[in-house]
Amino acid sequence: MARLLSRTRLNRRKFMAGVALAGASAAPLPTDAANAAASAGSPDAARPSALRPTAAVAAAETGTPQASVQAGGAPSSDFMVDVIKSLDIDYVPCNPAQSFRGLHESLIDYGGNKKPEFLTCTHEEASVAMAHGYFKIAGKPLLVLCHGTVGLQHAAMAIYNAWCDRVPVIVMGGTDLDASKRPPGVPTFHSAQDINALVRDFTKWDDQPVSLQHFAQSFVRAYKLAMTPPHEPVMIALDCGLQEQALHDRSKLTIPRYVPTAPPQGDMNAVREAARLLAAAERPVIIADKYARTADGVKFLVQLAEALQAPVIDQKGRMNFPNTHHLFQNGRAQALLKEADVILGLELADYWGTVNGYIDNGENDGAGLQESHIKPSAKLISISSVTLNTKSNYQDFQRFQVVDVDMAGDAQATLPALIEAVKQALPTNRTGNIEARGAAMKKAWTDARDRTRQAASYAWDASPISTARMAMEVYAQIKDLDWSSVGGDRQLSSWPSRLWPMDKHYHHIGGPGGYGIGYNAPAAVGAALANRAQGRFSINFQPDGDMMFGPGVLWTAVKHQIPLLSVMHNNRGYHQESMHVQRMSSRRNRVASLGKDIAPVGTRLENPTIDYAKLASSMGMWSAGPITDANELAPALKKAVQVVKAGEPAMVDVVTQPR
Amino acid sequence: MRMCVIIAGLVFGLNVGQEVASAASAEHGKTAFIQNGCWQCHGTMGQGSIMTSGGKRLAPDPLPWETFSAFVRSSNRAMPPFSEKILSDNDLADIYAYLLSIPKPPDTASIPLLKE
Numbered sequence A: 001m002a003r004l005l006s007r008t009r010l011n012r013r014k015f016m017a018g019v020a021l022a023g024a025s026a027a028p029l030p031t032d033a034a035n036a037a038a039s040a041g042s043p044d045a046a047r048p049s050a051l052r053p054t055a056a057v058a059a060a061e062t063g064t065p066q067a068s069v070q071a072g073g074a075p076s077s078d079f080m081v082d083v084i085k086s087l088d089i090d091y092v093p094c095n096p097a098q099s100f101r102g103l104h105e106s107l108i109d110y111g112g113n114k115k116p117e118f119l120t121c122t123h124e125e126a127s128v129a130m131a132h133g134y135f136k137i138a139g140k141p142l143l144v145l146c147h148g149t150v151g152l153q154h155a156a157m158a159i160y161n162a163w164c165d166r167v168p169v170i171v172m173g174g175t176d177l178d179a180s181k182r183p184p185g186v187p188t189f190h191s192a193q194d195i196n197a198l199v200r201d202f203t204k205w206d207d208q209p210v211s212l213q214h215f216a217q218s219f220v221r222a223y224k225l226a227m228t229p230p231h232e233p234v235m236i237a238l239d240c241g242l243q244e245q246a247l248h249d250r251s252k253l254t255i256p257r258y259v260p261t262a263p264p265q266g267d268m269n270a271v272r273e274a275a276r277l278l279a280a281a282e283r284p285v286i287i288a289d290k291y292a293r294t295a296d297g298v299k300f301l302v303q304l305a306e307a308l309q310a311p312v313i314d315q316k317g318r319m320n321f322p323n324t325h326h327l328f329q330n331g332r333a334q335a336l337l338k339e340a341d342v343i344l345g346l347e348l349a350d351y352w353g354t355v356n357g358y359i360d361n362g363e364n365d366g367a368g369l370q371e372s373h374i375k376p377s378a379k380l381i382s383i384s385s386v387t388l389n390t391k392s393n394y395q396d397f398q399r400f401q402v403v404d405v406d407m408a409g410d411a412q413a414t415l416p417a418l419i420e421a422v423k424q425a426l427p428t429n430r431t432g433n434i435e436a437r438g439a440a441m442k443k444a445w446t447d448a449r450d451r452t453r454q455a456a457s458y459a460w461d462a463s464p465i466s467t468a469r470m471a472m473e474v475y476a477q478i479k480d481l482d483w484s485s486v487g488g489d490r491q492l493s494s495w496p497s498r499l500w501p502m503d504k505h506y507h508h509i510g511g512p513g514g515y516g517i518g519y520n521a522p523a524a525v526g527a528a529l530a531n532r533a534q535g536r537f538s539i540n541f542q543p544d545g546d547m548m549f550g551p552g553v554l555w556t557a558v559k560h561q562i563p564l565l566s567v568m569h570n571n572r573g574y575h576q577e578s579m580h581v582q583r584m585s586s587r588r589n590r591v592a593s594l595g596k597d598i599a600p601v602g603t604r605l606e607n608p609t610i611d612y613a614k615l616a617s618s619m620g621m622w623s624a625g626p627i628t629d630a631n632e633l634a635p636a637l638k639k640a641v642q643v644v645k646a647g648e649p650a651m652v653d654v655v656t657q658p659r
Numbered sequence B: 001m002r003m004c005v006i007i008a009g010l011v012f013g014l015n016v017g018q019e020v021a022s023a024a025s026a027e028h029g030k031t032a033f034i035q036n037g038c039w040q041c042h043g044t045m046g047q048g049s050i051m052t053s054g055g056k057r058l059a060p061d062p063l064p065w066e067t068f069s070a071f072v073r074s075s076n077r078a079m080p081p082f083s084e085k086i087l088s089d090n091d092l093a094d095i096y097a098y099l100l101s102i103p104k105p106p107d108t109a110s111i112p113l114l115k116e
Helices: A007-025 A031-040 A055-062 A076-085 A098-110 A124-138 A150-164 A195-202 A212-226 A240-244 A268-280 A295-308 A330-339 A351-355 A411-425 A428-457 A467-478 A495-499 A520-532 A552-559 A575-587 A612-618 A630-645 B002-012 B016-035 B038-042 B065-074 B089-101
Strands: A091-094 A117-120 A143-147 A170-175 A234-239 A284-288 A312-314 A342-346 A356-359 A369-372 A379-384 A405-408 A483-485 A537-543 A565-570 A622-627 A650-655
Touching (some): A076 A098, A091 A124, A098 A234, A098 A240, A117 A552, A124 A552, A150 A195, A170 A240, A268 A342, A268 A405, A295 A411, A312 A330, A330 A428, A342 A351, A351 A356, A379 A411, A428 A495, A467 A537, A467 A565, A520 A537, A565 A622, A612 A622, A612 A650, A622 A630
Parallel strands (some): A091 A117, A342 A379, A379 A405, A565 A650
């Protein structure tokens, strides 16, 4: 590996070596003795590592080196910045770390901290999840920098979520490869032969460039692969030596031009076969999960559904279909599937789970009840790009489902062809049938809406506050704004997506993908950042358990003035797990031990309860709550909305029903 | 027996004595509803959720007592059963009294937030 060390760098490294050696082998010296040794500049003198530096030590650490590292050349990491800038990346959420200090310095001092701009994060899991949420609104990936070993370990869960959710994130981890030259102690603890191995099972591609030209190719390739559906995270290991060496002849280096790859479309023969089945079907059903990549995806799906007057079940991995449309039939999903003769699945994360039922009741030797939900004669069609990019270890590909027409391709890219093929395949003598189907759907849609409103009225005045009430109190305050719901809503019984009219692609952003907790809060902040550029109002229902994985992201939102209304869905527990343990106790015919809590030991966030309003305000965020009386919601929310409209984040803590 | 009083109250209307008896048991029933974990999947007012109770609601207007108690004891589907060993007949009757005591929600037409 190319590695040009100036004298200054060497000296600094020797100094570091002394520090680290002392940390490992010697008992701490008294402060004075240690500082004296440090100022004497003897690398061999034993020194503890956590003492206040003398002026000389501080200067060596922070000052401008006398003999510049770049003697005879520019910093290599400046060139890296040129490469990064060629891809128009908006932000770089990161927690700072020594292993990418060279690039860090270049990004802010040479790159001017613009495109990309740093976002200071307090945890790498938050950095990646912010990039995850950002992409879902902006459609552009962010660059995440992390410390190669420990930082990447922090980031790993969030990378897995992005992988499962088919979201591109460009992750770059610093590492110091040359074992004979890197500082011993901490920096060596933080280096590895192959940091990428940690996340290779759930990244689309990774590389460890060994030269600057190699870096340019790797970075553009990484970006290109990440942005080709199925979108996925990618990983680049970035050697410290490569960042910090001097670049002598910039003119020899080139930056490859980025040309987006056209998304893969399903095979036309398969498209025609699918169209034939759909056109001839009496009871076709369309199901969409991680389907609509852009607003066009929504438009295409409306066209297809209308051509067939086929009901659409939106599994909400993305905002796929307007819930205001009469063909939106989520409320009748089970009944429709049971009767369906042809089912079209668009980017379904779990086809098996869609057409089969699973009941966790311990039957079947503990495996639970598993039964088909569809007619044996039903024909299944799938369009999914995930088939093009499957790995073995992690099981995000889900259970195996036999389908009759299986297209490896991007569903959104395939839909225009499918719509045309369906229109051609539709027999003219069936127009009446299809219209009748549409009329039935209109009635079913209205009935479902009335039933949903009715269901929302139960426990309307309850304390803890009903999740339906909370959702509608929030909606009343934001309905006239251009809003975007940037948190998940499954944990509050999906009330927002059942009751709020959602017809724009940014009205919700789907879920975490891998269901790794700790996603929601930072992803919401990332999505809100993307909405900020559009002048949109972002609202996040924030589960308490998720909040506590990484509350530091509240500070990041304040620091970078990211307007976001977070409404705590504070049910004071890891409620899913409360129910799991309760289920086990009942099944085993034992009384669940609650300790002093109101759900099984180990699953509650109470005794003491957590004051989220104080948590937020401790980080400089406007906050209110905890609110336990539903009648107090409106005034608090009204104030919070004003704060957010003025460009700052705000939080309202609401003590809620479990779901 | 307390359970009979409640059922009589349900079927024949309440006289003063029965009202007292059922009020007392409804109060303990609320505690039992929490202590035994019913609230976790059904919400503290039995309102239920599409996520956790298959959209089933326990109140107001709970199932008839026989169906209700038989279901709790023997459910073998999405709800775990609660045998007499872990949930006494008395507690289950009190839970039922609590569910009976939950009033109807306001009419959706009278809730402005649930209108268009």
